[in-house]
Amino acid sequence: MRLRTIAAGICWILTIAWMVFIFLMSAQPAEESSTVSGGITEMIVSIITPGFEGLSEAEQQALVEAWHEPVRKLAHLTEYAILGCLLTASLYLTGIPMKASALSSVGISLLYAVSDEWHQSFVEERGPGVGDVFIDLAGAVIGVAALVVLYLLIRRIYRKRNYKKIP
Numbered sequence: 001m002r003l004r005t006i007a008a009g010i011c012w013i014l015t016i017a018w019m020v021f022i023f024l025m026s027a028q029p030a031e032e033s034s035t036v037s038g039g040i041t042e043m044i045v046s047i048i049t050p051g052f053e054g055l056s057e058a059e060q061q062a063l064v065e066a067w068h069e070p071v072r073k074l075a076h077l078t079e080y081a082i083l084g085c086l087l088t089a090s091l092y093l094t095g096i097p098m099k100a101s102a103l104s105s106v107g108i109s110l111l112y113a114v115s116d117e118w119h120q121s122f123v124e125e126r127g128p129g130v131g132d133v134f135i136d137l138a139g140a141v142i143g144v145a146a147l148v149v150l151y152l153l154i155r156r157i158y159r160k161r162n163y164k165k166i167p
Contacts, residue, residue: 008093015086019112022079026116030125038064041071076132077139084109084143098151102144109140 028036042064046052049063084105091101113136117128 004093008090011086011090011093015083015090018079018083018086022083022112022116023119025079026120026126027123029123033126037072037075038068040075041068044071073132073135076135077142080109080113080136080139081143081146083112084140085147088144088147092151098148102148105144106137106140109144110137113137113140 025033042060045060045063045067049055052060052063055063087105087108088098088101091104092098096104110133113133116136117130117133120126121128
C-alpha cells in the first residue's frame, strides 16, 4: 500500500472523528455546554490574567463572565479551522488537486456548519445562530488558508532542492 493512501486513510479517519466531536459538542444541552465552556474560560482567564488568584471571588467571576462569550466564539472558530485543515488534507491526499481540495473544503465546512446549527435547534434550550455559521466559515477559511500556505512552502522548498516535483 502506498504511503499516500495510508496518509489519506488516516486523514479521513481524523476528519470524520473531528466531525463527530463537533456534533457531540453541539448535542450538549445549554446548561452542560455552558458549564464546559465556563470551565475552559476560567482556565484561560486564570492563565492570561496576572494575579488572578489574588483577586476576590467576585472579581474572578466577573472576569470569567466577561470572557465567556468571546471564548465560546473562539472555540467555534478553532473547531472549524481544524475541520478545514483536515478536510483539505484528506481531499488532497485522496488525489484531488490542492486548489479544488481547498475550495471544496470551504464548501463542505459551510454545509456542515449550517447542518450543525440546524441540529442545535433540536437540542434542549439551544437554537441555531446565523452568526455562528459565519464564525465557523471564517474558521474553515483560516484553516484551509493555513494548510495551503504550508503546502506552498513545502512545495517551494522541494522544488528549490530539486527533489521530486510535488503536484
